[in-house]
Every structure is written in C-alpha cells, then in structure tokens.
Amino acid sequence: MYQTRCEKMRPWNFVLLIRRFLLAVRDTIIYELSVNELVCGTNDAPASRYATLPKRAFVLFWAQDILVKNMVKRANHCNKVVDNMAQTIRIHNIGNYMLRSYLLETPQGWIALDSGYAGGFEAYKKRLTKLTPLDQVKFVFLTHSHNDHAGFLRELLAESGARLVAHENSLPRLASGKDAMPEGTGFTTRIGVALSAMMKHSSFPPVVPDETAIILKSEADQPFLASGLPIRVVFLPGHTADSIGLFLEETRELLCGDAAGNAVIAPARQAILIENVPEFARSWDKIIALNPSRIYPSHGNPFAAEDLVKYRNRLNDLKLFFPKKN
Numbered sequence: 074m075y076q077t078r079c080e081k082m083r084p085w086n087f088v089l090l091i092r093r094f095l096l097a098v099r100d101t102i103i104y105e106l107s108v109n110e111l112v113c114g115t116n117d118a119p120a121s122r123y124a125t126l127p128k129r130a131f132v133l134f135w136a137q138d139i140l141v142k143n144m145v146k147r148a149n150h151c152n153k154v155v156d157n158m159a160q161t162i163r164i165h166n167i168g169n170y171m172l173r174s175y176l177l178e179t180p181q182g183w184i185a186l187d188s189g190y191a192g193g194f195e196a197y198k199k200r201l202t203k204l205t206p207l208d209q210v211k212f213v214f215l216t217h218s219h220n221d222h223a224g225f226l227r228e229l230l231a232e233s234g235a236r237l238v239a240h241e242n243s244l245p246r247l248a249s250g251k252d253a254m255p256e257g258t259g260f261t262t263r264i265g266v267a268l269s270a271m272m273k274h275s276s277f278p279p280v281v282p283d284e285t286a287i288i289l290k291s292e293a294d295q296p297f298l299a300s301g302l303p304i305r306v307v308f309l310p311g312h313t314a315d316s317i318g319l320f321l322e323e324t325r326e327l328l329c330g331d332a333a334g335n336a337v338i339a340p341a342r343q344a345i346l347i348e349n350v351p352e353f354a355r356s357w358d359k360i361i362a363l364n365p366s367r368i369y370p371s372h373g374n375p376f377a378a379e380d381l382v383k384y385r386n387r388l389n390d391l392k393l394f395f396p397k398k399n
C-alpha cells in the first residue's frame with residue numbers, strides 16, 4: 074500500500090483481493106473522517122453519519138471503484154516498473170485513494186509532495202518514518218496552497234528541517250492560511266458545489282517560509298536540475314494560480330498535483346475546482362506536449378496521458394457551477 078512501485082497485483086490471488094478490498098474500505102473511512110473534520114472541526118463522527126442506507130451504498134460503490142481501478146492500473150503500472158529498476162528516483166505513496174501523499178526517494182534525500190489536511194501530521198509522520206527518518210526529508214514541494222495540501226505544512230517543515238519549494242503565487246495564500254477563491258472560481262460538478270459549503274471554511278495554519286525556502290518565479294528556476302537531480306519543475310496554472318508539478322526526466326512520469334485528477338468526485342480527469350478554465354486547458358496542452366509515460370494526480374489513481382487527449386475537448390466549453398450567493 075505504501076510503496077507504489079514494488080507492489081505487484083495478482084488479481085487471481087483471493088487473499089490479496091480481500092486485502093485490497095479492506096484497504097479500500099479503510100481509505101474510504103479515513104476520507105469520511107477528513108471530511109467530517111472539515112465540517113465539524115472534529116474527528117468524532119456521529120454514528121448516524123454512517124448509518125443511512127444511501128451513504129453505505131455510496132461507500133460500497135466507492136470501495137469497489139478503488140478495488141477494480143487499482144487491480145487493473147497497478148498491474149499495468151508494475152509491469153512497466155520492473156524494466157526500470159536502475160532509475161535514480163523512486164516514487165512512494167503514503168496517502169490514500171482520495172488524497173495521495175507522494176514521496177520521492179532520491180540520492181540527495183527525500184522530497185515530500187505537499188502535506189495533507191490540518192491535524193493529519195502525526196499519522197503522516199508515522200507512515201513516513203516506516204520508510205525513512207523524518208530528517209531525511211530535504212525538500213517539501215508544494216503543488217499549490219489548498220488546505221488539503223498545505224494543512225500541516227508548517228509542522229512538516231518545522232519538524233523535518235526541510236526546505237520549502239513553492240511558486241511565488243503561493244506566498245500570499247500560505248500567509249492567509251485560507252483557500253483562495255478568486256473571482257470566477259467554480260466547481261466542475263454539482264457535488265462540488267454541495268461540498269463548497271465546507272470549502273468556504275477550509276483553512277490551515279498559515280505558513281511564512283523561512284530564508285531557506287526556494288520560491289519559484291518562473292520555469293527558469295529549476296532547483297532540482299541545478300543540483301543534478303533529473304527532476305523538472307513544471308508550471309501548471311488553472312486549478313489555482315500557484316499550481317506546479319514535477320516531471321521525472323528519466324522515466325517521464327509527471328506528478329501533477331491538482332492540474333488533473335482521477336478520483337470519483339470529478340469527471341473526465343478534471344479537478345473538482347477550477348480558478349481559470351482557459352489556463353487549466355493550456356496546462357493540459359502542456360502536459361500532453363510533454364508526453365509523460367504516466368501521470369500521478371493528488372486525488373485518485375495514476376493514469377495515462379492519452380486520457381487527457383481523450384477528454385481535452387470537454388474543457389473548451391466547460392461550464393463551471395457556482396455556489397448560491399446568500
């Protein structure tokens with residue numbers, strides 16, 4: 074579960090199938106708790122929250138979705154990885170289906186992509202330290218400053234001593250400790266609008282980067298390439314103005330943050346929320362031109378770049394949904 078690369082899925086193995094199913098249910102419950110924390114500010118979900126029949130059916134559907142997608146996609150993915158064991162960078166995932174927490178293991182230490190929701194640091198630390206001591210995390214690469222990515226960024230930076238790598242547009246957002254919602258920001262689904270009530274209140278402990286932080290002003294700033302690591306920073310605005318990703322040059326894998334998604338809450342590889350649709354579409358064009366071998370979104374399963382080609386037209390006349398004004 075925690076190591077994306079070394080796992081081999083054998084769909085015919087019944088025990089693995091059951092294990093995968095239980096992990097899927099666990100991931101769903103973790104997500105439920107995260108959502109509950111956003112709404113109520115607590116993880117003490119009332120029993121009634123899980124008691125209704127539609128809810129349970131939805132959870133089951135979700136679990137099945139994870140199960141089937143993981144079986145097919147992980148099997149494909151692992152086949153590719155076996156050929157590729159000599160690469161410099163290894164991708165690990167210590168998150169869940171709804172919110173991935175990627176870690177890059179490099180010869181110069183570990184790079185953490187984002188944090189998670191506020192309050193999640195201790196659990197994250199527990200999972201991370203199964204792989205490496207916390208002080209081996211040398212960089213925290215912030216894909217953008219939303220609360221599910223920057224929630225415990227402050228703690229992670231302080232305890233690991235890692236250097237922050239972030240877009241300059243992240244600075245005012247991090248300082249405010251709130252998800253920015255610039256004029257024109259909308260949701261790609263009605264479910265997204267329903268969730269917007271929570272997102273309005275989404276906040277995180279503000280972060281003021283220290284003097285060690287690497288603030289990126291343009292794509293000419295390539296801190297990893299400059300230090301000899303085959304990792305290119307790619308600017309991918311649209312979901313937010315500060316959205317950036319990482320392209321692993323050896324394997325042509327792209328970690329795209331929320332510039333695209335593959336979870337059940339958003340359609341056709343879109344993000345649930347978009348600040349600027351034309352910019353979001355241009356970022357897809359940029360990704361397609363990069364021709365990555367695999368795309369790792371922060372929400373949902375890894376997918377092939379062909380998916381973006383397939384769904385690109387839908388962005389041309391994409392109508393966003395907006396929350397009702399009170």
Ligand SMILES: [Zn+2]
Nearest residue numbers: 217219312331
């Ligand atoms: Zn986001």
